[in-house]
Amino acid sequence: QKEVEQNSGPLSVPxxxxxxxxxxxxxxxxQSFFWYRQYSGKSPELIMFIYxxxxxEDGRFTAQxxxxxxxxxxxxxxxxxxxSATYLCALNSGYSTLTFGKGTMLLVSP
Amino acid sequence: xxxxxQSPRYKIIEKxxxxxxxxxxxxxxxxxxxxxxxxxxxxxxxxRYENEEAVDDSQLPKDRFSAERLKGVDxxxxxxxxxxGDSAVYLCASSLSVAGHGELFFGEGSRLTVL
Numbered sequence: 001q002k003e004v005e006q007n008s009g010p011l012s013v014p015x016x017x018x019x020x021x022x023x024x025x026x027x028x029x030x031q032s033f034f035w036y037r038q039y040s041g042k043s044p045e046l047i048m049f050i051y052x053x054x055x056x057e058d059g060r061f062t063a064q065x066x067x068x069x070x071x072x073x074x075x076x077x078x079x080x081x082x083x084s085a086t087y088l089c090a091l092n093s094g095y096s097t098l099t100f101g102k103g104t105m106l107l108v109s110p
Numbered sequence: 111x112x113x114x115x116q117s118p119r120y121k122i123i124e125k126x127x128x129x130x131x132x133x134x135x136x137x138x139x140x141x142x143x144x145x146x147x148x149x150x151x152x153x154x155x156x157x158r159y160e161n162e163e164a165v166d167d168s169q170l171p172k173d174r175f176s177a178e179r180l181k182g183v184d185x186x187x188x189x190x191x192x193x194x195g196d197s198a199v200y201l202c203a204s205s206l207s208v209a210g211h212g213e214l215f216f217g218e219g220s221r222l223t224v225l
Contacts, residue, residue, distance in 0.1 A: 004152070008150070030204055034213070034214075043201055043216040043217060043219045044153065044201075044216050045216070046213055046214070046215065049213060079145070081221050088152050088153075090152075095159050097143070097166060098153075098155075098214055099155075100152030100153050100154070101152050102150065102151050102152045103151075103152055
């Protein structure tokens with residue numbers, strides 16, 4: 001059973017701060033890891049993916065992967081109120097099917 | 111480029127009634143998925159198609175759920191009869207099967223309420 005664990009939150013940060021979202025997983029065979037953002041009442045939208053250990057940066061977003069610790073995180077720099085959403089961590093174990101966590105709700109206060 | 115299109119966006123039915131959801135994936139995407147999302151939960155896979163073949167339907171409750179993807183493009187998910195516990199959002203997603211890392215693109219979802 002592939003499991004993806006996320007703290008449901010909410011994670012509250014002030015505007016301009018760094019938001020750190022974390023995810024752990026159980027399947028060591030997992031190859032790729034994804035972060036999706038989901039606004040209330042909307043469908044998930046892809047933010048970024050990572051498949052190599054280390055950091056991957058895209059604008060204000062940085063994904064971090066540590067396969068030895070089975071840990072993946074998403075950092076959001078200079079958080080904005082528009083970043084308030086649920087962030088879903090997902091993994092791909094090689095069959096093009098993503099397994100999702102329950103998501104972490106992020107609240108960015110002005 | 112048009113995204114994944116789903117209809118209807120909202121559906122309210124009484125229990126034991128049938129319901130069907132339709133999905134048109136992104137043009138050229140061979141892989142199509144139906145996911146179920148309950149409130150406060152992440153999406154859970156119901157079925158995955160590679161072209162017209164259902165390659166993973168292990169989580170589809172086959173006693174009441176069925177799906178088809180004729181001609182390897184559009185897909186329909188059906189529930190008959192619907193139960194109260196089926197109230198959820200049904201998400202369709204698509205991806206290029208050779209994308210390498212399996213990025214999925216979701217439609218807006220079909221929100222089902224069973225009374």
